[in-house]
Amino acid sequence: MAVPNLFILGAQKAGTTYLGKSFAAHPDIFFSEPKELLFFHRQDVSDEGFARYKKKYFSDVGDATWIAEGSTTYLQWPEALSNIRRYIPGRPKFIVCMRQPTEKSVSFFIHNWRRDRYAAGTRITDTVPMQIALSPRETGLYAPSIKRWFELYPREDFCFLNFDWLREDPAKFVGKATDFLGVSPADHIPDKLVNAGLPLKWQGDKLTIASGMAEHQQRPIFAPEELRKLHEMFLPDVAETEELTGLDLSAWRKMPTFG
Numbered sequence: 001m002a003v004p005n006l007f008i009l010g011a012q013k014a015g016t017t018y019l020g021k022s023f024a025a026h027p028d029i030f031f032s033e034p035k036e037l038l039f040f041h042r043q044d045v046s047d048e049g050f051a052r053y054k055k056k057y058f059s060d061v062g063d064a065t066w067i068a069e070g071s072t073t074y075l076q077w078p079e080a081l082s083n084i085r086r087y088i089p090g091r092p093k094f095i096v097c098m099r100q101p102t103e104k105s106v107s108f109f110i111h112n113w114r115r116d117r118y119a120a121g122t123r124i125t126d127t128v129p130m131q132i133a134l135s136p137r138e139t140g141l142y143a144p145s146i147k148r149w150f151e152l153y154p155r156e157d158f159c160f161l162n163f164d165w166l167r168e169d170p171a172k173f174v175g176k177a178t179d180f181l182g183v184s185p186a187d188h189i190p191d192k193l194v195n196a197g198l199p200l201k202w203q204g205d206k207l208t209i210a211s212g213m214a215e216h217q218q219r220p221i222f223a224p225e226e227l228r229k230l231h232e233m234f235l236p237d238v239a240e241t242e243e244l245t246g247l248d249l250s251a252w253r254k255m256p257t258f259g
Helices: 016-024 047-057 078-087 101-114 136-140 143-152 163-168 170-181 224-245
Strands: 006-010 029-031 066-069 093-098 158-162 200-203 206-209
Touching: 006 016, 016 029, 016 066, 016 093, 016 170, 078 143, 093 170, 101 136, 101 224, 136 224, 143 158, 143 224, 158 163, 158 170, 163 170
Parallel strands: 006 066, 006 093, 029 066, 093 158
Antiparallel strands: 200 206
16 A cells, blocks of 8 residues: 655744645645645554554555645654655655744744734743743744754755745745656746735834734734843754854844734
8 A cells, every 4th residue: 555755844934835736736746635634743643543644644656656645743743754654655745844942832822822822921931941832032033943853864855945935936936846756847826825824013102913803802012122032042943053054044143023
């Protein structure tokens, strides 16, 4: 029975759903439904569980060249690397979508805040010491996780995509991935961002959600000093990530305007 040979490893809030939608429509790529199977990041992965995983999601892949899934936790959750190494043979290919970490942190915080995963009154800087599932800072650090993956898989098996490319030119964003896989360009590229998140606005000197919520609902507030503090935390990681991936991430060193 077929097993995946292509993984979108992450990261969250960085264009993975958009890429998955484009791949799902490609004749040479079989993409799982749903996109995020969240199987390999678990601590209880077993031979029996893997057999069920294959049968449920990959029993009818046809003659696709690439068999894929895209669970955004895989890059940074420790168990995912060891489980994929154990259960997936050979040299699968990996795609990592990355986003400017300060900006990504705000999106990640709002994502979890809307799902009531933070106590009332929690500020974004309060989340810094939290576990990775709730910490925008931990999920905004790329270099430590990339180095772990490079210890077990060669650099040429990875494609790194910058979320900025998606906003500037979606065809370029997807095209980098299809070129990496050696398949034809995608014919069906979504005409708008998928799971783009809520728009933001400045109210005086505070950043908050612009729309998409009832007026009576409490909205998260981000103070400039909080955002600057987070931004400074990420700068060493940006430099190291740039070196590891070979991407020009100089724009990430600038404080986002959230405009």
